[in-house]
């Protein structure tokens with residue numbers, strides 16, 4: 001676990017604990033033994049700590065509750081022989097704390113430093129909250145500790161974290177350096193003995209404000225701030241006591257479990273398993289050498305950028321030169337923005353754009369591995385495109401569709417290769433959002449699924465395989481939340497009441513602010529299309545569609561020209577078209593009151609708890625139905641989709657984890673309660689799986705066994 005190599009008076013302790021050299025209990029013990037051995041050996045004059053491959057990515061997350069890294073850090077710092085950290089790859093969390101306890105740090109130019117502890121609900125409680133401000137000053141510490149941000153070697157050097165940045169082998173350089181400083185005094189190299197530079201109140205207020213915005217609802221960042229600040233006013237030993245006391249607060253808050261679950265869920269979600277038994281372990285994907293995207297609108301250009309950024313040559317295709325040129329201009333504008341923000345250099349931008357081709361019509365697509373169609377949501381149009389692509393593209397070309405809800409099997413039926421057809425549901429903006437829902441149809445082959453997952457990872461996404469149903473996983477659950485939000489308004493809430501509850505729960509924006517942003521007319525169009533498909537003519541009095549309660553409140557607003565931010569008014573008043581600040585509006589309230597009066601709906605005061613339950617319980621109930629039907633193969637997939645695609649508050653783990661945390665019996669009983677009251681909303685009919693899990697008190701890790709056993713009955 002830790003190799004001990006003695007050479008020319010230097011003891012090299014090299015951590016060897018793949019995949020990320022996490023500080024498991026065994027590693028900590030081995031480092032301690034190595035330090036003691038080197039300390040006692042008179043031939044050893046100095047020590048180097050490094051990691052095989054990378055440095056150390058932190059504590060073993062499954063083992064963080066035993067913080068003996070603190071003792072290790074003290075042992076390193078108090079060593080009578082100089083200790084040098086040789087850093088390649090990542091020095092994160094406990095690894096970073098080990099590094100700053102060493103007397104010197106030599107880092108490779110590509111190494112990264114950070115305290116990601118806050119993102120898994122804990123503190124750098126191995127003395128990090130006390131040593132780091134003493135090393136870099138309070139202002140930088142109050143920025144880096146609560147943000148969890150990684151920084152590169154160059155910035156680490158500027159801040160004084162690193163003593164030397166090297167291009168070559170950091171370990172060799174560190175060994176050479178360690179030899180050169182043998183016997184030198186270490187007093188001023190012990191970080192804990194330094195005073196904190198710039199201990200000023202002003203930094204604290206600004207940092208708290210920023211943390212509350214960026215890490216909304218999370219306890220650890222705020223605790224980190226107060227502990228680091230308090231420690232800066234105290235001697236180091238007392239600061240350590242404050243750190244230890246406050247660490248208990250975060251360890252027992254419940255957020256630690258949720259955030260660590262989210263960390264592992266995100267890594268488990270790309271590991272797919274199909275009902276036929278094929279999985280990421282048994283089937284290999286085909287790499288994508290080049291691709292085409294059909295449609296140069298917002299989605300098409302975004303998907304094109306995601307592929308170009310990963311070095312995949314793309315042909316962007318439109319039927320009309322005018323639309324194509326518009327899409328390419330948008331794409332170039334976005335890259336120019338990245339250059340001016342210094343996210344990429346002009347040379348990098350040129351290299352990326354050199355991989356972009358354009359075409360009018362599909363004729364040139366005779367040599368592509370993959371086509372992703374990204375035209376607007378219209379089944380007839382998509383089928384027509386797929387039929388044509390099927391004729392033109394080689395038989396082995398994958399044909400994938402970017403849709404957020406449409407039936408993948410029906411699209412595939414337009415081709416002679418349904419096994420190669422799959423849905424790639426990207427989220428807006430597609431070049432930025434991490435989530436990719438890969439939707440398998442009835443006939444999609446395991447090789448296609450494997451290729452789509454491999455492709456997703458290559459373009460920097462977290463790809464999650466889901467089954468085919470209306471809205472797939474994310475939007476299917478979202479629809480229930482959106483319905484209930486509307487019903488709450490009909491029954492007596494104002495938009496701001498509902499938004500406040502959703503935002504207090506941890507979502508960045510409530511459902512009505514989101515609707516104003518995306519446009520009310522889009523939802524109304526969807527509703528009207530649904531009605532048309534069901535052969536129903538909507539009139540002002542309509543309250544049911546296919547036996548289900550619906551709300552036409554959005555339609556009433558759209559009919560009055562309230563389409564959201566773009567028209568300056570939606571559920572809120574924005575002052576002007578394109579305005580950004582939502583203001584409550586008497587006129588909108590009058591529209592709501594009139595709408596209810598016309599339909600004989602009696603408005604009432606709706607309690608906070610009811611708003612919260614009616615927003616989130618239907619969505620959770622739908623999640624259990626999704627598991628029951630095999631649309632998702634594990635709860636981690638659903639939670640990852642909601643964390644990454646819908647900004648679900650991470651410190652509650654995701655909707656499935658949250659349900660488990662609250663207690664499935666409680667969740668089930670409340671759903672039954674609302675089901676009694678709202679018989680005309682199928683989303684309140686409790687999931688059978690939820691009922692079984694609640695009754696059996698099955699732990700979350702075993703839910704799928706119950707789901708699979710039930711599906712076999």
Ligand SMILES: CCC/C=C/C(=O)SCCNC(=O)CCNC(=O)[C@H](O)C(C)(C)COP(=O)([O-])OP(=O)([O-])OC[C@H]1O[C@@H](n2cnc3c(N)ncnc32)[C@H](O)[C@@H]1OP(=O)([O-])[O-]
Nearest residue numbers: 019020022057058059060061067092093094116125126267
């Ligand atoms: C009082 C205590 C004070 C100190 C606290 C701490 O240090 S808290 C810790 C502070 N540190 C952090 O929070 C750092 C967390 N880690 C990271 O941010 C990233 O892993 C990375 C940037 C190091 C590498 O990214 P990458 O994309 O190259 O790789 P990847 O992310 O896919 O991971 C590969 C595999 O390693 C696994 N695994 C990873 N880390 C840990 C861990 N600490 N533990 C256990 N396991 C870990 C991961 O699950 C995956 O397993 P799988 O699925 O293959 O079975």
